[in-house]
Amino acid sequence: MAFSERVSRLKSSLIREILAAAQRPEVMSFAGGLPAEAMLPEVEWADMPLSMGQYGMSEGEPALREALAAEARGLGVPCEASQVLVVSGSQQTLDLAAKLYIDKGTEILLEAPTYLAALQIFQLFGADCITVPLEADGPDLEQLRARLEKHRPAFIYLIPTFQNPSAVRYSEAKRDAVAALLDEFGVTLIEDEPYRELTFDGGSAMPIVSRLKKSSWIYTGTVSKTLLPGLRVGYLIASPDLFPHLLKLKQSADLHTNRVGQWQALQWIGTEKFDHHLRELRDFYRVRRDAFQCSLETHFADLADWNVPQGGLFFWLTLKQPMDTRTLLKPALAADVAFMPGEPFFPDPDNNPGHLRLNFSHIDPARLDEGLSLLAAVIRQAHAAKAA
């Protein structure tokens, strides 16, 4: 059996395995990143024209590209519809970017921690992952400059608004500083913003790509967190030098994104109906966030430190007594509670013990307190066993 060299780096996804283990209905899961079922909007299909069943353009539906470009311009992203590529969920942006940039040993720059599935695809293609640590308001700028002086990364991948997993939102000052550094060193930016609209305490700052003066860029988003993830409709917007390559890569990957989902997305994007839905979604998640914070204070105050997330779907806990949280999974699942260990969100997991990612959007509020209490007990027991 002769597979490609890259298959030796094809990792099983820990999150997949946890989600599989957490299928039992009695398990309280803080592991995934699913939207709450109750907030999936009712959608209508009756008016969809039959022509949406025919093959479509690799670029995506023209009207949807126009709508997405208009939304992005509203955020300050300088773009035309011709720079918009509709993709099969924003995960596909990462696949296309990996193909565009990464050979074995190609250096890329990432936040530490960063999005698990981005690591998975970038490492599959053989990237050498350089990292810059995140602080509460964005990357450590001194370390970012030091990395840029020492390395020539093919791109930097950032999730500046309510990052998965850390929930960090970059400050205005750090957004400006990051843009200036990337321009100075001529580094391409891939900016991933699935959570921008899920903001609980006020509006989100302009994307970093809108602050660039020279560097190439890819901005990517999705309707998965705001409308329906099952549609698998995301998009990327790219600087004009990159767009033609990304389009050809899209075509060779799957010809085009499904038109049924594109049509449904178009019924919402930019409408008053969508604004209304987003307001309801923010209110709903804010209440869940607040309840989670309350319950965390009760059960985790002596065990961990964390910042209250201003948006997104996750709390990111740092244990006061660091330990490899992957070892907690088995006892947690035995106690019918699931969570996501923090180590896999780093390219060097073994050097980054002691974090937990907890999703607050999907758990039944009636079981929240029970779930966090059980999880805290599992951690206490592990600490006690270690001390003994």
Place this chain on the structure above:
Amino acid sequence: MAFSERVSRLKSSLIREILAAAQRPEVMSFAGGLPAEAMLPEVEWADMPLSMGQYGMSEGEPALREALAAEARGLGVPCEASQVLVVSGSQQTLDLAAKLYIDKGTEILLEAPTYLAALQIFQLFGADCITVPLEADGPDLEQLRARLEKHRPAFIYLIPTFQNPSAVRYSEAKRDAVAALLDEFGVTLIEDEPYRELTFDGGSAMPIVSRLKKSSWIYTGTVSKTLLPGLRVGYLIASPDLFPHLLKLKQSADLHTNRVGQWQALQWIGTEKFDHHLRELRDFYRVRRDAFQCSLETHFADLADWNVPQGGLFFWLTLKQPMDTRTLLKPALAADVAFMPGEPFFPDPDNNPGHLRLNFSHIDPARLDEGLSLLAAVIRQAHAAKAA
């Protein structure tokens, strides 16, 4: 700008450019491979559960996997639902296979001619494309054996039923012989069957994967030619040794295939309603095929040779006086007629002049005769210019 090494092999697709040039309504196009609009079935969405909007499994919807496995077993493919992976159109199978097998310089074995978009993705990943010539009933077996004795291809990619572009359907004897050769040399088979159901003159022979005794295999199909291409729902079925790798590659490519399209496909696969639709589709295309053959006899009898396709969507013409048919494109488009040159269907286009691929499913029958007459005139003019 430092792109990956593979981007140097990222080709623009000639077919895309032709389709763009053929957008003008006055152009009669034989270039694409679109299903006839008139035969897109009316579909109902009213009963789709809202839960289809949530994230789904990377493997695909369980009920759809069961239905696809049952269909495949009906064709003689030995498989369980656990071997079925729903993909975003069967083009994605080729992307996943390229990732699984192809490093720069990896030898793979293809039919000559072969499917354009397969060449595009395999060459993007750096494959060294070895070919075996097609005869009217399948590959030249002596040459196939010679290739297998000389090379160790990572896989062989075959489209044995109404191939795009050549319309070749492998005979029973050649299917058996190919399976025996692949078992003898231990070569993995990727069998692509988008056109199996579009058969005009009787049933299709059992897939080659069902005749293998030892080799690993991937069988891939789609609902794009039988139901609605805009759904972007295809599938692969793989031998158990390959499946786990393909599943992880699927997950890292786009998490999962859109569930809306999967749900719609499930409403049809294996139903009496679908059988009825397929019968209508075959009747409709048979009539178009027959009319096309009739018109070809009138206008091309002295210009080209061809076999009457027993299925699929294309006639494959071989000019009696070979010439680079890519040079015919400009004058053809000037005469408001589009076709697909044969050269790009070969890894070595310049050594394979003189073929045209003509689609018969999509042209308006009222303009068929006019279109073929114009195309024949363009060819005659080119011959005359050459002779002058």
